[in-house]
Amino acid sequence: MIYTCTLNPSIDYIMSVPKFESGTLNRAHNTSFYPGGKGINVSRVLRRLGVGTIALGFTGGFSGNFIKQFLSEERIEHRFIDTDKDTRINVKLKSSDETEINGPGPELTTDQQEALLKQVDEMTNKDTLVLAGSVPSTLPPDFYMTIADICAKNRTKFVADTSGKALDGLIGKRIFLLKPNHHELGELFKTEIDSLEQTVHYGRKLFESGVEHVIVSMGGSGAIYIGENKTLHANVPEGVVKNSVGAGDSVVSGFLAGLTQGRSIEESFRFGVAAGSATAFQDDLCEEKHVSEVLENIEISFIH
Numbered sequence: 090m091i092y093t094c095t096l097n098p099s100i101d102y103i104m105s106v107p108k109f110e111s112g113t114l115n116r117a118h119n120t121s122f123y124p125g126g127k128g129i130n131v132s133r134v135l136r137r138l139g140v141g142t143i144a145l146g147f148t149g150g151f152s153g154n155f156i157k158q159f160l161s162e163e164r165i166e167h168r169f170i171d172t173d174k175d176t177r178i179n180v181k182l183k184s185s186d187e188t189e190i191n192g193p194g195p196e197l198t199t200d201q202q203e204a205l206l207k208q209v210d211e212m213t214n215k216d217t218l219v220l221a222g223s224v225p226s227t228l229p230p231d232f233y234m235t236i237a238d239i240c241a242k243n244r245t246k247f248v249a250d251t252s253g254k255a256l257d258g259l260i261g262k263r264i265f266l267l268k269p270n271h272h273e274l275g276e277l278f279k280t281e282i283d284s285l286e287q288t289v290h291y292g293r294k295l296f297e298s299g300v301e302h303v304i305v306s307m308g309g310s311g312a313i314y315i316g317e318n319k320t321l322h323a324n325v326p327e328g329v330v331k332n333s334v335g336a337g338d339s340v341v342s343g344f345l346a347g348l349t350q351g352r353s354i355e356e357s358f359r360f361g362v363a364a365g366s367a368t369a370f371q372d373d374l375c376e377e378k379h380v381s382e383v384l385e386n387i388e389i390s391f392i393h
């Protein structure tokens with residue numbers, strides 16, 4: 090089973106304001122809201138690609154109920170731990186560019202944290218855990234490392250998509266897949282990455298630290314895959330970007346779906362990038378038909 094874990098889920102409240110001006114009243118032309126948080130997005134896209142998944146994490150209050158109900162309606166199994174306060178609402182403002190305001194998330198008690206760690210400890214070497222997104226401030230900063238260690242002990246495949254201190258702490262751990270974007274990779278190595286060569290250089294360092302599969306996404310500039318004896322580049326297809334929220338998460342889902350369905354590494358990588366772009370070209374997350382539409386336009390090349 091592929092489990093996803095979102096420590097800090099959200100409702101993503103998307104507001105389209107054609108000409109946003111700060112310091113004055115703006116009226117949105119369109120608004121919509123979806124369950125959000127990186128692990129939840131990974132679960133939603135996996136489900137759409139025909140792969141079973143169970144969503145874990147912390148949810149609470151009316152916003153938490155919305156997430157649970159939405160996922161149930163999409164027939165996604167979830168086993169969230171209840172929190173005392175409401176799940177956060179993140180604002181995604183679409184204007185000439187995209188602005189995001191993410192909340193801090195609710196407080197979590199020691200009992201709630203222990204309950205989640207127990208769920209992780211029950212996973213086996215047949216399972217995969219995707220841990221993605223930010224760490225609420227009341228959790229110990231090494232919570233990602235604790236979960237990675239439990240997975241290593243039980244030989245559960247551990248996948249992570251995070252940034253900052255949580256990503257820092259994972260270096261040297263036993264990891265199946267890491268998917269930073271090139272900014273997060275640069276932050277990790279305390280440098281700025283603005284070329285393909287640098288992405289490959291630092292991505293290989295990540296691989297050498299013990300990560301089985303590294304994917305570095307570079308927005309509209311494509312993505313790099315680094316694995317055993319293999320470095321690949323994927324271009325992205327042309328299209329109009331409508332909403333890039335969840336595009337990176339869709340890359341993770343597409344890659345894992347590919348492997349689960351028996352595709353090669355190259356094809357799984359291509360499928361992942363296709364899912365990322367397909368999401369970027371939709372208002373909500375991609376569906377399988379959107380992925381098929383762009384798949385043909387993605388070329389994979391080998392880098393030496």
Ligand SMILES: Nc1ncnc2c1ncn2[C@@H]1O[C@H](COP(=O)(O)OP(=O)(O)OP(=O)(O)O)[C@@H](O)[C@H]1O
Pocket residue numbers: 269270271306307308309310311312325326327328330333334335336337338340361362363364365366367369
């Ligand atoms: N301009 C674009 N055109 C086509 N595809 C894109 C574009 N921008 C992003 N994508 C797709 O989305 C994927 C992820 O993009 P990005 O590198 O921005 O990840 P990210 O920062 O983790 O995303 P996010 O946090 O917004 O989910 C890319 O690999 C690509 O497939």
Ligand SMILES: O=P(O)(O)OC[C@@]1(O)O[C@H](CO)[C@@H](O)[C@@H]1O
Pocket residue numbers: 097099101124125126127130179189191221222223224334335336337338
């Ligand atoms: O605040 P975090 O946990 O870093 O990111 C949360 C978030 O921005 O990530 C997802 C897109 O990847 C959104 O659904 C969600 O709002």
